[in-house]
Amino acid sequence: MRVPVFSSRIFNLKALPWLVLGSGLLATTLWCSSCLKANQLEHERLELELGRQITQAISTRLQTNSAVLDSVVGLFNASSEVSRREFSAFYQTLSRGGNTLKGIQGVGFAAVVPNNNIAAFEQTIRADGLPDFQIKPPGVRALTTAIIYLEPNDWRNQRALGFDMYSQVTRREAMHLAASNGEPALSGPVRLLQETSLRPQVGALLYQAIYKDPNVSFSSPQERFGRLRGWAYSPLSMDDLIHGALANVSHSALKDAGVLIYDTNRKNPDNLLFDNLELANSDRLTHPTWRDVTIANRTWQIGIQLDNRLISASGWTQSLVLQAFLGISLSSLAGLISQGLLNNHLALRQALARELEASKERALAGTVFDSSPIGIVVTDASGLILQVNGAFSQLSGYSELEARGQKTNLLRSGRHESSFYEQMWCAIIQKGYWNGEIWNRHRNGQIMRHELAITAVLDPQQQITNFVGLLRDVSERYTQQEQMRHLATHDPLTGLANRALLIEELNLSLALAKRQGHGVGLLFLDLDAFKPVNDRYGHGTGDVLLQAVGQRLKSCVRESDTVCRQGGDEFVLLIPDAPSLEQLQLIASKLNQALQQPFDDQPELPEGIRISASIGVARWPDHADDADGLLEAADTAMYRAKQMEEPRIATAPSPISS
Known part of the structure; x- marks a missing residue:
């Protein structure tokens, strides 16, 4: 059977909008997929390159700090005794180096104190210009140490003098490692004694052991501890240290990029050293690139997350989003124009049919409203009467014209306390409805007992738009009940x-x-x-x-x-x-x-x-x-x-x- 030419043309016209739309979307999809793949590779390359530069800058900064400690070790190796004045003069020489000490809270020396000579040791330090010097915390330990020099000699650093760092676990681990192998050792995160603010910076300490007879080789770690004089050390403020290192990174992607640094490879709040954008433990941390860096016998894990406005991890950029939007929009526009013309007639017929049905429903609702034997009153959200039916007028004595625009309290009888109405409206607001019996006053002054049900009408946003009240006279029933109760009691x-x-x-x-x-x-x-x-x-x-x-x-x-x-x-x-x-x-x-x-x-x-x-x-x-x-x-x-x-x-x- 041959298909009529006219029917075939109608079929082709209906298919044309979909063909136009499909072709445009296919072209847009292929183009965006190609760009996404290229952008994902570029995002990965940028994060890796930025991470490499940041790692190098931090390593350089800590190597500089380690070199400062090497110079302190050299000072002590050159003399069997270093006085407080000599140590201070040595620090003044270092501080003239500009940014050399940036991020370092100070440079100090912690001495090993013989347990059998603690009192004499404290007396010696007091005589050397620190009259209040005391080793803290007090008590006898397997190995006792004390900070005796710490520059600059400001009020913050003076708080740390006398502290036995070996008594605290995190510091002791780094001090023990530095003393065991003779190499610089970096501690885990600590709160520095110099910190007094409500939101202190995370701190760390860099240690370098100082030995007696440094030119004589060691045969074992035990011998190192036997000849241990103390430690040259630097308290490091992480925010100052890392910001100083980042200042030397010139990569353009660093702006608005997130930088996180954790001690070791455990990413928990206790190990967090640095977080410039407070991304840790938030839903904004989505696609970081992590790399490990070992510094002074300690491993840090550095995470880099680029700003999504540059290139997101998924490959989307503002330019690509705009291109995709334009491709979809133009494809859709061509299809929608033809489809809209085709559907216009059907939409118009459907609208007319719905309006006719709605008109019938409104007419039926009006008939039910007017003929109901139960009094019905409709108010706005503030309680002003909008509409009443005939039964309400009979129960209240007020016509619709008289009641419209009035508050519903025009029926108030005066028999109820204000708390009764407060509880009633509280229930309506909280539950959406209230029902019970109430005394109302007829227009002629007669007090009547009514059964009342009030329902709140809500809009799609769950806001009250109207109240609907249903009213029925129960005065006769109430009188009979009261009489029966009185006779019974x-x-x-x-x-x-x-x-x-x-x-x-x-x-x-x-x-x-x-x-x-x-x-x-x-x-x-x-x-x-x-x-x-x-x-x-x-x-x-x-x-x-x-x-x-x-x-x-x-x-x-x-x-x-x-x-x-x-x-x-x-x-x-x-x-x-x-x-x-x-x-x-x-x-x-x-x-x-x-x-x-x-x-x-x-x-x-x-x-x-x-x-x-x-x-x-x-x-x-x-x-x-x-x-x-x-x-x-x-x-x-x-x-x-x-x-x-x-x-x-x-x-x-x-x-x-x-």
Whole structure:
């Protein structure tokens, strides 16, 4: 079957943008690959060459320092005794050499001190112009040494005079090596005694042994130690030393290059001697070239990392990146222009279809919003009302026009503390939602109970843009619940707490008292001669009398106290933060006196009715450990009071006496 020419042309047109794009990208890739390989080789060559020059400069600098020590050894070999003045004059001669001593903290001599003659040695040095001289740290060691000369004689170097360097491990290793083979020896990294700043430089020490009878050959290392006079040495500040060496490197790639130097081949923070860009232990240390250099019987490892802006290790340069970008851009542009024209019609149709679908969804959402039986309110991030539905207007009394632009606190009832709203908004901000019940004020002033759920709406950056509140009236349900709870916890005749509520309040009071360390008081009251009144005047009068007693008891106590009717003519007073027993007895006496007053304010009661009570007093923790025990103790005390003369007030016996 032949393919129509028209269809074939359409196929070729669709393939043309991809052919153009592919050809351009292929050419760009081949060119960049060739340049990358050449740049990688050049990067490696530059790092190796720069590393060689830096290594040579450091070696030259340390060889110069070693030559300085050789001259000190020559000074001591030429004379059996070198005075402090002679050593100082010799240093002044060296210091005239310009950069010769750059990076060297000083030039000194550490003498071997016979262990059997330490005191005499110290006295000799003191007599030579150092009245405060003392070998430190004190104590007897297998080999004792002391720094006796150190130039320049400034306050920093004076701090080191008398120090036994052989007592410290890192220094001792280098001193022992120098004394064993007669060659210069470089120590590992140390903190120099001269350093006083908060960020001291890393230091090292270069040693050269000085022997007695230097012209006589040695037969063994032991003989070297036997003829050892001491060491010529130089404390070296690494930053000053290395910067001085780098100043002699003229390679252009050194600018902005990272230079790291470690003692030995262990790259850990304790062995770091120099790091000009603070690359060590950072993610910026990516492609260093390392090389070893042995100086004064010690191996240093020197790392070089070129600045990526010059040539990166991967071979990329700013020029090559620009070339690649231009190649990709031009290739893509040609393909995109043709592809864009081809896709324009399809994109337009898709956009129209999406807009139609979105319009339908918005219409549906609006219908649901307006017809919902639940009140809905939408605010901005600051709480200003943007939109409400009809159900909200019915619940609040505010139309959409009246509510829009207002704060949501226009419904605030005043029944909640400010802390309630603070906790509510804190939960919304932290969790994104809050739900619970709240008292709101209708526009007509009526207080209503609403069930409220608030949700925070977030944008793609997780920032709050809106709040959506759902509101439902639960006033009737709340009223029924409150009535049921009141009936379950209160005496129907007097309105006082019943025994169930008393037990609940008593347990709460005991739990709080155990934490805060105060007492809980219980007064058990039984009305005296109530039965004759009830029998003579009838139950109606008895009920009125019980109500009057309940009101009088409540008027005599605090709001925090709980008055309970146990049943019949028995009442209980709970004092949650009870004072002492003596004060509880005073309260009981006050209650009894109040009950004995005439009930003239009760017109329904016959004239002349008087009444009193037998009162049992108990206190936690004096009389019981728990609620049941405290009730039983107060009840027992009340029965004891019944047997007493006026006033009938008795205190519960202590558990021990009972």
